[in-house]
Structures are given as structure tokens and as C-alpha cells.
Amino acid sequence: xxxxxxxxxxxxxKRPIYLDYQATTPCDPRVxxxxxxxxxxxxxxxxxxxxxxxxxxxxxxxxxxxxIAHLIGADAxxxxxxxxxxxxxxxxxxxxxSFYKDRKDHVITLATEHKCVLDTCRHLEMxxxxxxxxxxxxxxxxDLDTLKAAIDDKTVLVSxxxxxxxxxxxxxxxxxxxxxxxxxxxxxxxxxQATGKIPLDVEAMNIDLLSISGHKVYGxxxxxxxxxxxxxxxxxxxxxxxxxxxxxxxxxxxxxPLCVGLGEACAIAAKEMPAEAKRILALRNKFLKSxxxxxxxxxxxxxxxxxxxxxxxxxxxxxxxxxxxxxxKEVAVSSGSACTSASLEPSYVxxxxxxxxxxxxxxxxxxxxxxxxxxxxxxAADLLVERVSKLREMSPLWEMAQQGIDIKSVQWAEH
Amino acid sequence: xxxxxxxxxxxxxxxxxxxxxxxxxxxGTGLVGAPACGDVMRLQIKVSPEGIIEDAKFKTFGCGSxxxxxxxxxxWVKGKTLDQAETIKNTDxxxxxxxxxxxxxxxxxxxxxxxxxxxxxxxxxxxxTIAPADKAAASQxxxx
Numbered sequence: 054x055x056x057x058x059x060x061x062x063x064x065x066x067k068r069p070i071y072l073d074y075q076a077t078t079p080c081d082p083r084v085x086x087x088x089x090x091x092x093x094x095x096x097x098x099x100x101x102x103x104x105x106x107x108x109x110x111x112x113x114x115x116x117x118x119x120x121i122a123h124l125i126g127a128d129a130x131x132x133x134x135x136x137x138x139x140x141x142x143x144x145x146x147x148x149x150x151s152f153y154k155d156r157k158d159h160v161i162t163l164a165t166e167h168k169c170v171l172d173t174c175r176h177l178e179m180x181x182x183x184x185x186x187x188x189x190x191x192x193x194x195x196d197l198d199t200l201k202a203a204i205d206d207k208t209v210l211v212s213x214x215x216x217x218x219x220x221x222x223x224x225x226x227x228x229x230x231x232x233x234x235x236x237x238x239x240x241x242x243x244x245x246q247a248t249g250k251i252p253l254d255v256e257a258m259n260i261d262l263l264s265i266s267g268h269k270v271y272g273x274x275x276x277x278x279x280x281x282x283x284x285x286x287x288x289x290x291x292x293x294x295x296x297x298x299x300x301x302x303x304x305x306x307x308x309x310p311l312c313v314g315l316g317e318a319c320a321i322a323a324k325e326m327p328a329e330a331k332r333i334l335a336l337r338n339k340f341l342k343s344x345x346x347x348x349x350x351x352x353x354x355x356x357x358x359x360x361x362x363x364x365x366x367x368x369x370x371x372x373x374x375x376x377x378x379x380x381x382k383e384v385a386v387s388s389g390s391a392c393t394s395a396s397l398e399p400s401y402v403x404x405x406x407x408x409x410x411x412x413x414x415x416x417x418x419x420x421x422x423x424x425x426x427x428x429x430x431x432x433a434a435d436l437l438v439e440r441v442s443k444l445r446e447m448s449p450l451w452e453m454a455q456q457g458i459d460i461k462s463v464q465w466a467e468h
Numbered sequence: 469x470x471x472x473x474x475x476x477x478x479x480x481x482x483x484x485x486x487x488x489x490x491x492x493x494x495x496g497t498g499l500v501g502a503p504a505c506g507d508v509m510r511l512q513i514k515v516s517p518e519g520i521i522e523d524a525k526f527k528t529f530g531c532g533s534x535x536x537x538x539x540x541x542x543x544w545v546k547g548k549t550l551d552q553a554e555t556i557k558n559t560d561x562x563x564x565x566x567x568x569x570x571x572x573x574x575x576x577x578x579x580x581x582x583x584x585x586x587x588x589x590x591x592x593x594x595x596x597t598i599a600p601a602d603k604a605a606a607s608q609x610x611x612x
Binding site for chain 1: 471479482485499501503506507528529532534535
């Protein structure tokens with residue numbers, strides 16, 4: 054939509070700068086390149102055992118499996134393809150819970166997990182399982198003693214995400230894994246936001262199940278993977294029955310091009326992660342310093358140090374998040390405020406961190422990634438500083454704060 | 469969800485942003501909404517001795533639709549009597565701005581802001597028939 058406030062003096066509609074890499078990432082062109090032959094000439098069904106077309110496709114999916122396994126320090130045979138991290142999380146939780154239900158009935162997770170884990174846990178509760186939703190600290194991290202105390206002799210599974218989608222915090226995976234292994238409890242981690250962003254090693258971290266998403270790691274949408282440990286063996290009941298593909302855990306013909314894409318994305322990540330993480334971290338730090346150096350009352354949500362390089366979650370006090378996003382529409386980010394989602398509640402994640410609703414409504418998630426340039430970061434920081442200042446001038450709350458009125462002392466009519 | 473052209477226009481070129489002296493007898497102030505709900509509107513009206521709203525200012529904490537709704541009502545109330553201003557309905561605001569269903573509450577808040585500002589003015593002038601509007605959160609006039 055054309056607008057007088059638009060910066061570039063150009064008649065064509067300019068695409069906003071993309072700073073929402075936790076929502077999704079663009080497919081790396083090298084990934085697309087690797088996928089292309091498998092749509093057309095190499096179109097075979099990887100499960101066709103009797104001819105060249107099938108063998109060719111199978112070789113491609115097995116190579117992709119190796120590439121994925123390599124990135125997480127796993128054996129390729131323990132990796133199965135799914136449609137994405139939502140399915141992987143569903144399979145891990147429901148599959149494990151239902152397989153072991155005669156002996157164990159208890160699952161532990163965090164109050165801040167992704168909706169696909171929380172909703173799956175609600176489903177398990179309806180089926181009679183007990184679920185403990187652990188609180189997190191103000192920094193967003195789980196307390197290991199709290200976790201330890203929550204494990205009982207009927208606990209079958211602990212599911213804790215590796216990197217948080219909203220606040221980017223990295224949970225202490227190795228410590229959680231060690232604790233779970235010692236207690237004889239399976240450890241599942243949703244690594245959708247962690248894969249290719251931080252080093253992962255299912256052996257060193259004692260991870261038994263690990264969920265991967267294709268489109269969060271510069272791969273295609275519609276593909277994911279679940280690592281399921283074989284030694285010591287983790288059993289899962291399948292959600293999808295059929296021809297018994299993926300060792301019976303996930304029937305259905307593998308989408309060869311998507312598998313190849315995910316594999317290539319993982320191979321690129323394995324090669325480039327150290328340099329990329331360093332570059333993105335520098336950009337993020339520059340952005341943060343640039344914004345907080347010029348704007349007062351900006352608060353970071355989630356731990357700064359235990360955090361994935363490409364994420365910031367900031368509250369811009371006295372400026373509502375959705376209004377702010379509209380004010381910086383030259384940049385694509387997402388908001389922790391209510392109005393963007395169907396519900397009018399602010400983020401349950403920020404609430405779990407103890408962030409007040411009034412501050413949660415002012416938060417933005419800003420994500421940096423592979424294509425982010427320094428010029429984009431500078432532009433976005435300048436724009437944010439300018440527009441937050443402008444919107445604060447329009448905010449009655451900012452005016453009250455400047456006059457020394459405590460917003461909390463006012464009796465508001467909640468509506 | 470794309471915003472309507474009118475919402476974008478009011479958001480980018482807000483009318484009558486600012487403050488009037490809440491201590492002045494001719495000024496009525498309405499402060500509605502709540503920070504925890506993500507929107508707060510403050511509407512101020514300046515009323516002439518003849519009972520006509522001759523100026524209006526707003527400040528709003530909220531989404532684009534909330535800002536646009538309050539900007540719009542500052543334009544609408546000017547030149548009206550208090551009674552006329554009170555006839556402005558949220559449905560008129562929502563229709564004019566083409567607000568989607570999830571944003572109707574913004575227009576409701578703007579209507580509440582008008583009522584609260586008028587009630588504050590009337591209270592200052594000792595009109596006993598007027599109670600503060602139901603949803604008026606707090607009159608900033610009564611705060612230190």
C-alpha cells in the first residue's frame with residue numbers, strides 16, 4: 054500500500070526489510086537448486102524397490118537423512134522425516150506417552166513451550182495423562198532443581214524446547230539431558246529454532262528425541278524431522294498408519310524434493326554455522342546498542358547471554374506493539390501484543406516470565422538471519438528510534454510517566 | 469490483515485494530537501481503557517461559553533485502529549454541542565474507518581472517550597444529572 058511516509062523516492066512498492074527470522078526463513082538458493090531435479094527428471098518414489106527411479110530417489114532421501122543426522126551428531130537411521138516440527142512434536146509426545154502408558158503416565162514440559170507442544174499436552178491430559186507445566190525464571194530459563202523435583206517414578210518424558218521461538222533463550226540442554234538420563238526419563242527437545250543456529254549433539258546432550266523444522270533453517274516448508282534414539286531405544290506409537298515407511302513410525306511416501314531440501318539446508322548450516330552465528334550476533338548487538346542507546350525505557354525480554362544470536366524481544370514501554378508495527382511498516386517484525394493474534398490476550402510467554410500485561414503489549418520480536426545486512430540493521434534501528442519517539446509523543450501513558458504519575462496507581466477500567 | 473486507507477491516513481497523519489489544560493474550567497477530559505488491555509485513549513474537549521466544542525485533542529496508546537478512531541472523533545466532535553457529541557456511535561466510527569470485527573472494540577473505546585470527556589466537563593460545571601460514564605476509567609483531571 055503506497056504511503057506518504059515511505060522512505061524511498063520510488064514509485065514501485067518496495068518490500069519491507071525482513072526481520073522476522075523466527076517466523077520463517079527464506080529457502081537458501083542452494084537448497085532450491087538441490088531440490089529442483091527431484092521434481093522433474095528424478096521424480097521416482099523412494100519406496101519403489103524394483104527399478105532405477107526408486108533407487109535414485111531413495112539414494113537422495115538417505116543422503117538427506119545423513120546430512121540431517123550429521124548436524125545433530127546422530128546416526129542417520131535414527132532420523133525420520135515428518136511434515137514439520139509440529140508433527141514431530143506431536144509424534145514425540147503422543148507417540149512416547151501412548152507406547153509406555155501401561156507403565157508410566159506423567160509428562161513434564163514448560164509453561165513457555167510452543168503452542169504445538171502445549172496443545173498436545175492438553176490432549177494428553179484429556180486422555181488421562183498427568184502433565185506438569187513447569188514455570189521459568191524471569192530470564193526464561195528452567196530451573197534444574199525445579200525440574201528434578203517434578204520428576205516422579207511415573208514420569209515417562211520431559212519435553213523442553215532448545216531455543217525459544219519468541220524470546221530466543223537457550224535452555225541448558227546438556228544439564229537437562231544428564232538429569233533425565235540419570236532418572237531414566239526420556240528427554241525430548243523441540244529444536245525447531247535451534248537447528249543450525251547453535252551446536253547440537255544428541256550424544257553429548259543425552260537427547261532422546263529431537264524435533265527439526267525445514268523452514269526455520271533456510272529449507273523448504275512442509276518438511277521436518279524427528280530424531281528418535283535407538284540406543285537406548287525409545288519406542289513411539291505412530292500417529293499415521295500405512296505402508297510402514299520411516300521404520301513404521303511415519304507412513305506415507307517421502308516427499309523426495311523436500312527431504313533433499315532439508316538435507317541440503319542442514320549441510321549448509323553444519324558448514325557455515327560458526328561464521329554465520331558470529332556475523333548475526335554482531336549485527337544483533339549493534340542493533341540493540343543503537344536502539345537502547347537512544348531510547349529510554351526499552352526492556353529486553355529473556356536472558357541476553359543464553360540466547361540465540363538472531364533474536365531480540367524488546368518491550369518499548371508506553372507504545373503498543375501493534376501500533377508500533379504499523380508505524381515501522383518498512384520493516385517486517387512480529388509483536389508480542391494481543392492484537393495480532395485472534396485472542397486479545399498478550400503473549401503467554403511474556404506473562405510466564407513475569408512481564409506485566411501493560412509491558413507485554415509493547416513488545417516486538419525482532420529476528421536477524423542469513424540475508425540480514427548491516428545497512429538493513431542500521432535502517433531498522435533508526436526507524437524504530439524515530440517512530441517509537443513519535444508514538445510516545447502520542448501516548449497518554451508516556452505523558453503521565455513524564456509527569457511522574459505511576460501508571461499502576463491509576464484505577465483503570467479493564468475491558 | 470490490511471488496514472483500510474482511512475485508518476492508515478489517520479494513523480500516519482493523526483489529527484489533533486496533544487493536550488489541553490485539564491485544570492481549565494472549559495476543558496473536559498476523558499481517559500478510558502487500560503494499559504493491561506493494550507489500549508488507552510485520552511480525549512479532551514474545550515467548550516465555548518455557548519456550549520459548543522471548539523477544540524479537541526487526543527493522545528492514545530494502542531493499535532493503529534485505536535489511534536485512528538480517536539483521531540477521527542476529535543474531528544467529529546468539533547463544532548458540536550455536548551448533546552450532539554454524545555450521539556456519536558461506535559458503529560459510525562467503525563463504519564467510517566471500515567474496521568474489521570476484531571477492531572470494533574477500538575471504536576467502542578472512542579465512543580466511551582467522548583462520553584467520559586463530556587461527563588467530566590459537565591461534572592466540573594456542577595450538572596447534577598450527569599454521572600461519570602460507566603466505562604470511564606479514571607479522569608486524569610482528578611489525578612495529581
